[in-house]
Amino acid sequence: MRVSQGVMVVALLADPDAPTEVAQRMARTLPDRLADKSGQGRRFDVEVVSEPFTSGTEDPPTLMRRIMDRGSAENWDIVVALTDLPLHSHGRRLAVQLNREHGLALLSLPSLGGLRLQTRARRAVEGTVIGLAGPQTTGAEGPPQDRPLLGPVAGRLTPIHPGPAGVEETADLRYVVSGPGGYLRVLLGMVRANRPWRLVPGLSKALAAALATGAIATVNSTV
Numbered sequence: 001m002r003v004s005q006g007v008m009v010v011a012l013l014a015d016p017d018a019p020t021e022v023a024q025r026m027a028r029t030l031p032d033r034l035a036d037k038s039g040q041g042r043r044f045d046v047e048v049v050s051e052p053f054t055s056g057t058e059d060p061p062t063l064m065r066r067i068m069d070r071g072s073a074e075n076w077d078i079v080v081a082l083t084d085l086p087l088h089s090h091g092r093r094l095a096v097q098l099n100r101e102h103g104l105a106l107l108s109l110p111s112l113g114g115l116r117l118q119t120r121a122r123r124a125v126e127g128t129v130i131g132l133a134g135p136q137t138t139g140a141e142g143p144p145q146d147r148p149l150l151g152p153v154a155g156r157l158t159p160i161h162p163g164p165a166g167v168e169e170t171a172d173l174r175y176v177v178s179g180p181g182g183y184l185r186v187l188l189g190m191v192r193a194n195r196p197w198r199l200v201p202g203l204s205k206a207l208a209a210a211l212a213t214g215a216i217a218t219v220n221s222t223v
Contacts, residue, residue: 006042006043007043007044007045008042008043008044008045008077008078008133009044009045009075009076009077009078010030010044010045010046010077010078010079010080010129011046011048011049011071011074011076011078011080012027012046012047012048012049012080012081012082012125013049013051013067013079013080013081013082014048014049014050014051014081014082014083015050015051015052015053015054015082015083015084015085016050016051016052017084018084019082019083019084019109020048020050022082022109022117022118022121023048023082024048026118026121026122026125027046027047030044030046030122030125030126031043031045031046033122033126034046034126034130037126037130038130038133042133047076053066053067053070053081053083054083054085058085058087058088060087060088060089060097060106060170060171061171063081063087063106064097064099064104064106064170064171065170067079067106068099068102068104068170071102071103071104072102076103077103077133078103078104078105078129078132078133079103079104079105080104080105080125080128080129081104081105081106081107082107082109082121082125083106083107083108083109084108084109085108085110086108086110086111087106087108087111089174092176092177093108093111093176093177094106094111094174094175094176095107095108095111095112095174095175095176095177096108096111096124096175097170097171097173097175098128098132098171098172098173098174099170099171099172100131100132100172100173101172103132104132105128105129105132107121107124107125107128109121111177112124
């Protein structure tokens with residue numbers, strides 16, 4: 001992990017539209033909040049990078065490799081990627097996938113639900129960054145992936161340890177949603193992330209035009 005001049009650089013790699021808006025809002029206060037929560041006199045610099053890193057795939061290992069390649073080309077210490085895609089891992093709904101060795105995290109916003117998305121996303125990112133920035137624990141303290149992450153958000157998620165990372169493994173810890181309540185939360189989160197109500201003004205104009213065209217066609221046979 002590279003830390004230049006005592007400042008830890010955190011990149012929020014966000015898909016366009018809703019994930020980028022969420023990242024930009026939290027970035028305004030995130031450096032100060034991270035500094036307060038870390039409690040070690042650390043300073044954080046947060047960058048928001050908006051690009052469609054999920055383009056063409058929803059496969060978590062592929063996405064993690066893309067994030068890894070993107071991070072290795074920049075002077076970033078930690079990369080947290082945000083997407084509005086619902087992700088799957090071994091038949092379960094994936095909320096967060098982490099790779100501590102490379103300081104990477106992939107966060108699926110729909111898994112956080114449809115209410116208070118901004119607050120929940122901020123808490124998830126804060127917990128993830130603090131966990132990834134912390135010292136690697138060994139021995140009696142347990143392996144690093146056993147330490148709690150995500151703060152209060154993790155209470156509704158189930159941690160899964162894939163085991164030692166191999167050539168094909170891109171994560172050492174996953175959080176998934178489970179049960180009917182978890183699936184409902186993902187569904188509400190998908191609706192919230194896509195924000196269909198923003199289409200209402202455009203749809204109303206298109207509907208009015210369609211009705212007008214239909215009315216003209218009804219009275220005018222040449223149409």
